[in-house]
Amino acid sequence: MKIINKNVDYALRSLIHIAKENGQVVSVSNLAEREKISKAFLRKILQILNKEKIVNSIKGKSGGFVLAKIPNEIFLMDLINIFQGKIKLLDCFVKKNICPQKKECILSKKMEKIEKMLIFEIKNISLASLLNGDGKDKPI
Amino acid sequence: MKIINKNVDYALRSLIHIAKENGQVVSVSNLAEREKISKAFLRKILQILNKEKIVNSIKGKSGGFVLAKIPNEIFLMDLINIFQGKIKLLDCFVKKNICPQKKECILSKKMEKIEKMLIFEIKNISLASLLNGDGKDKPI
DNA sequence: TTAAATGATACTATATTAGTATCATTTTGT
DNA sequence: ACAAAATGATACTAATATAGTATCATTTAA
Numbered sequence: 001m002k003i004i005n006k007n008v009d010y011a012l013r014s015l016i017h018i019a020k021e022n023g024q025v026v027s028v029s030n031l032a033e034r035e036k037i038s039k040a041f042l043r044k045i046l047q048i049l050n051k052e053k054i055v056n057s058i059k060g061k062s063g064g065f066v067l068a069k070i071p072n073e074i075f076l077m078d079l080i081n082i083f084q085g086k087i088k089l090l091d092c093f094v095k096k097n098i099c100p101q102k103k104e105c106i107l108s109k110k111m112e113k114i115e116k117m118l119i120f121e122i123k124n125i126s127l128a129s130l131l132n133g134d135g136k137d138k139p140i
Numbered sequence: 141m142k143i144i145n146k147n148v149d150y151a152l153r154s155l156i157h158i159a160k161e162n163g164q165v166v167s168v169s170n171l172a173e174r175e176k177i178s179k180a181f182l183r184k185i186l187q188i189l190n191k192e193k194i195v196n197s198i199k200g201k202s203g204g205f206v207l208a209k210i211p212n213e214i215f216l217m218d219l220i221n222i223f224q225g226k227i228k229l230l231d232c233f234v235k236k237n238i239c240p241q242k243k244e245c246i247l248s249k250k251m252e253k254i255e256k257m258l259i260f261e262i263k264n265i266s267l268a269s270l271l272n273g274d275g276k277d278k279p280i
Numbered sequence: 281t282t283a284a285a286t287g288a289t290a291c292t293a294t295a296t297t298a299g300t301a302t303c304a305t306t307t308t309g310t
Numbered sequence: 311a312c313a314a315a316a317t318g319a320t321a322c323t324a325a326t327a328t329a330g331t332a333t334c335a336t337t338t339a340a
């Protein structure tokens with residue numbers, strides 16, 4: 001059971017790559033070749049990142065992508081939200097209320113707590129912190 | 141993006157239901173009817189829980205299932221492991237080492253930390269704590 | 281003016297999850 | 311004795327999500 005899928009994986013690698021170019025335009029061809037990822041697949045991912053304003057695109061020959069934000073304003077959480085949808089530990093429990101004998105479902109309460117904690121932690125992982133290696137994330 | 145699937149959902153409901161019967165044998169027919177879940181699907185789930193020694197089965201007419209452990213020795217984590225496999229935030233990052241310029245992949249380190257925390261929290265959610273509503277789990 | 285890039289979008293393939301069905305065996309209740 | 315009601319094992323189908331490919335249109339620098 002993996003939590004993070006390939007879209008997010010590749011998106012993250014791409015962003016790391018682009019960030020390291022320090023503002024220079026990076027094309028999908030370039031990225032694909034250097035990261036050894038299918039070009040067609042990467043294109044789709046970068047197009048989405050563009051729509052979501054994580055990167056900006058430069059059209060035409062010698063075009064490509066640059067970051068649309070500084071690295072410490074790009075979070076792993078954003079990528080997960082974009083490519084996998086909002087994290088929910090469970091769909092059903094809260095709605096279906098599996099412990100109906102209680103005023104409030106105990107499980108759902110516990111889950112909410114854990115969910116919040118998980119989201120809080122992931123939310124703090126910025127691209128910057130992955131780049132510079134100081135392990136520091138943007139304070140809240 | 142949901143983290144917990146239907147097998148785990150239904151397994152948990154079934155266990156809660158069985159636990160409340162206080163040692164009385166509960167058949168799948170009974171469970172299915174009362175929880176409004178497909179009988180065939182539930183059967184498969186209970187068979188797995190039996191193999192995994194979470195419940196014991198009583199064969200033959202008026203047979204069914206009882207808990208094989210006391211409720212505070214049954215954890216949500218067990219169910220997730222059984223039905224969804226071990227939780228991993230990522231498969232790929234650690235192996236593929238997406239930041240090869242570093243001695244150790246920063247992302248993978250961060251992920252490991254979060255993963256451990258998540259597992260720690262989930263590990264402590266016992267069936268007992270969902271039943272009695274005191275919110276207390278078995279201490280470690 | 282053409283080659284190399286992205287934009288939009290439709291399509292296919294694979295894997296996972298969800299759900300159904302069936303035959304065999306066990307065992308209680310009549 | 312034996313039929314009914316249960317589980318055991320297992321194979322199968324359906325639906326959904328993930329992964330990956332392909333194509334035509336548009337843009338723009340060389």
